[in-house]
Amino acid sequence: MDKSSGRTWLGWMAVAAITGLFVAPxxxxxxxxxxxxxxxxxxxxxxxxxxxxxxxKGGLGPPLLPENVDRLPEEAIAAIIREGVPGTAMPPWKALLTTEEIRWVSEQLKSGSLITPE
Ligand code: HEC
Incomplete structure (x- = not known):
């Protein structure tokens, strides 16, 4: 009984390893x-x-420089981008951007890496 359950476990490990090999690439x-x-x-x-x-630096919408979004945690920025701000011109982006993409954009706004120096 112990032996067969041991084999089953090994079997699952093998399946996991093989699927991993095919899925990863x-x-x-x-x-x-x-x-x-x-x-x-x-x-x-x-x-x-x-x-x-x-x-x-702002226009119709507020500036999004690091000092402006400093008060917002990254997750709050992501939520604003995802859902928009109801009742304002800020649209939701969740239909256009994936969660990963929204997180990446939020990170860049925090760090200011997308802003080209004058
Ligand atoms: C059609 C105009 C418009 C577009 C396009 C737009 N926004 Fe906005 N956004 C606004 C407005 C207006 C606000 C201010 C909402 C309010 O009054 O709270 C805002 C607010 C924000 C805020 C909160 C800023 C703060 O300091 O509270 C963030 C972050 C933001 N937008 C990110 C983005 C990102 C990222 C994109 C592109 C994926 C984007 N917005 C595209 C109009 C726009």
Whole structure:
């Protein structure tokens, strides 16, 4: 009895190892889960920039420079991007951006890495 349950466990381990081998390389191929940072950075400047300014210094929407978003935790920024701000011009982006992409954008806003120096 012990032996057979031991074999079953080993069997599952083998299955896990084999699936891992086949699934892992396939993961990176489709671009579904991969963040295209260049494309996203461009999208932030163009799309978010249309309201927040091409240098994110503000326009119709408030400035998104690190000192402006400093008061907001990264998760709060992500929530604003995901859901928008109801009753304002800030639209929800969840239909257009994945959770990973939203997290990446939130990180960049915090660090200011998308802002080109004058
Ligand atoms: C159609 C115009 C518009 C677009 C496009 C837009 N926003 Fe906004 N956004 C606003 C407005 C207006 C507000 C202010 C909402 C309010 O009054 O709280 C805002 C608020 C924000 C805030 C909160 C800022 C703060 O200090 O409270 C963040 C973060 C933000 N937007 C990020 C983004 C990102 C990232 C994008 C692109 C993915 C984007 N926005 C695109 C109009 C826009």
């Amino acid at each position: 396939a993961y990176g191929e489709g671009n579904g889960n991969v963040i295209d940072e260049a494309e996203l950075a461009n999208m932030v400047i163009q799309d978010c920039g249309s309201c927040h300014g091409l240098k994110l």
